[in-house]
Amino acid sequence: MYDQLEAKLHDLFWASEGPSAELKLIEGFLKEYSGTALELGCGSGRLLAPLLQHGFLIEGLDNSKDMLQLCRENTQAFEPVLHQASIEKFSTGSLYNAITVPAFTLQLIDPDQILAALTNIEQHLHPGGGLYLTIFIPWAEITGELQENEWFLDQEITMADHKIARCHTRFHIKRIAQVLEREHRYEILDSKKNKVLEGSRSTQKLTWLWLREMNLLLNQAGFSTERVIGDFTANTTCNDNSQVITLIASKRAE
Numbered sequence: 001m002y003d004q005l006e007a008k009l010h011d012l013f014w015a016s017e018g019p020s021a022e023l024k025l026i027e028g029f030l031k032e033y034s035g036t037a038l039e040l041g042c043g044s045g046r047l048l049a050p051l052l053q054h055g056f057l058i059e060g061l062d063n064s065k066d067m068l069q070l071c072r073e074n075t076q077a078f079e080p081v082l083h084q085a086s087i088e089k090f091s092t093g094s095l096y097n098a099i100t101v102p103a104f105t106l107q108l109i110d111p112d113q114i115l116a117a118l119t120n121i122e123q124h125l126h127p128g129g130g131l132y133l134t135i136f137i138p139w140a141e142i143t144g145e146l147q148e149n150e151w152f153l154d155q156e157i158t159m160a161d162h163k164i165a166r167c168h169t170r171f172h173i174k175r176i177a178q179v180l181e182r183e184h185r186y187e188i189l190d191s192k193k194n195k196v197l198e199g200s201r202s203t204q205k206l207t208w209l210w211l212r213e214m215n216l217l218l219n220q221a222g223f224s225t226e227r228v229i230g231d232f233t234a235n236t237t238c239n240d241n242s243q244v245i246t247l248i249a250s251k252r253a254e
Helices: 004-016 023-032 048-053 065-074 111-123 211-221
Strands: 037-040 058-062 082-084 096-101 125-136 152-158 164-174 179-190 195-207 223-230 244-251
Touching: 004 065, 004 152, 004 164, 004 179, 004 195, 023 048, 023 096, 023 125, 048 058, 048 065, 058 065, 065 082, 111 125, 111 211, 211 223, 211 244
Parallel strands: 037 058, 037 096, 058 082, 096 125
Antiparallel strands: 125 244, 152 164, 164 179, 179 195, 223 244
């Protein structure tokens, strides 16, 4: 999914937003479902690295070769087990006490494969094992706050070498199908000459799921939903205005 430039800038843009609001929730989840864990969509190790540093036994999986190379570099002190595979069809040969699917990763796969992915996750968990996942509701696009089919500046940071990194985005929305199609234009510019030095484009299709749909899919895959959290705040119940929905579920006993 990610080429080298996009993978590099993806990491920098996340870092510019400060400490991850999701990390604390994941740590609490992993303490509750202690033992060996697996992060699906680990990317460059943005979440995996601090989890390893804090002593959690967790492996990583991603379908991007470039992202996994960054992950190896960012986590080399811990020598984690990393897998290159898709969420829908991965097979690590192991069972886990906990599996995390953070950062809306589940929504990036084909909507027809979401149930298959959840079923595959269930088959990689010990009985009673836990699943952590987040989903994102693109309210700004749904409500028309952002203009469809027009480029807008999504991210911009000044890098350590004083170059400018930017991401411009435009989107097309299919409200009935609940699909958001995004096109990203990544650039590194010479800040003095305002000249593009590197560039990359990518497309991304995101399927959003309402809470009732997500609960139904989890139930069909063999899970029981234990908790639902709104906008990464542990004591906040999810409601119709929540932009980020975190679900914690457990594998049902056979």
